Amino acid sequence: AxxxxxxxxxxxxxxxxxxxxxxxxxxxxxxxxxxxxxxxxxxxxxxxxxxxxxxxxxxxxxxxxxxxxxxxxxxxxxxxxxxMEAGNYWFDIFNDYAATLSLLLIVLVETIAVCYIYGLRRFEKDLHTMIGHKPNWYWKTMWAFASPLLIISLFVFYITDYILTGTLQYQAWDAAQGQLVTKDYPGYALAVIGLLVAASTMCIPLGALLTFVRKRLKREGVSTVA
Structure with missing residues (x-):
């Protein structure tokens, strides 16, 4: 409680x-x-x-x-x-797995995309256009180096913790013992957890694949016309 x-x-x-x-x-x-x-x-x-x-x-x-x-x-x-009667258990599943690993991965991809693919200098010029001045060295250091390292460290920590745990577990109330006991998630709960993580992260590879296919088709169309 x-x-x-x-x-x-x-x-x-x-x-x-x-x-x-x-x-x-x-x-x-x-x-x-x-x-x-x-x-x-x-x-x-x-x-x-x-x-x-x-x-x-x-x-x-x-x-x-x-x-x-x-x-x-x-x-x-x-x-x-x-x-419902098992609502608290479903709440724990959504609370623990819907936005933990997926959020870390999304933020990491956003940071890498902005700083190293789009370019920190281009992003700096965009900020200058929007707010009238460029960010100082502190923000650029945080965006380019500190934030990715911290996010990667947290991501590795979560992955290592899940691997060492072996099976995902939860705390259940045992009325006979009058205390919380640790149990393994059943198969359907593991499937829901997998869907929750995939629903938030699959947009990244799917979006990249869709953009790649569109550009590839556009290039083929241009070459065919030429």
Missing amino acids: VQGTGLAFIVYSEAIKNMEVPQLYSMLYFVMLLMLGIGSMLGNTAAILTPLTDSRAIAARFPKEVISGFVCFLNCVIGLVFT
């Missing part, structure tokens, strides 16, 4: 119950949690809606209201999974 959902709904609730005027502070606390959740979902939903509404193929067929309603309905259906 000292972390995750237990911290928010058990420990804090127990602390508020022992305060003066607990009804007032309970209302304020859970309203704060509600506003925090809504604020977080606004950003996440906007990140999903922006590429969908910017797509000509989708935006030409469906109005923005229909796209927004469908995305919100789909998020609601997925969110219902976390309210």
Whole structure:
């Protein structure tokens, strides 16, 4: 109960119950949690809606209201999974694996692409155009050297930890023993974890492959015309 959902709904609730005027502070606390959740979902939903509404193929067929309603309905259906009896276990899976390794890999690729493929000097000129001055040596050092090294170190640490662990495990409540016990994830849970990691990272190789194929077809078309 000292972390995750237990911290928010058990420990804090127990602390508020022992305060003066607990009804007032309970209302304020859970309203704060509600506003925090809504604020977080606004950003996440906007990140999903922006590429969908910017797509000509989708935006030409469906109005923005229909796209927004469908995305919100789909998020609601997925969110219902976390309210079921095993919802806390599914929450731990999403919390631990949906944006850990995938986020590190995405940030590492972005850093390498900007600093070493697009070019740090070109990026520096773009920043000068946007904000009116160039970044100093500190930011360039962080972008080009410190950030990639730290991200690679964290990535290697996570991979090594998973390899040494052998099988992915989770903490389950054993009512007979009255304590948490460590168990191995079943096969379907491992499949979900793999899909979560792949869903966030496959856009990188697929996007690169799509760009390569388009350029290759364009070159072949130009050479054929010539």
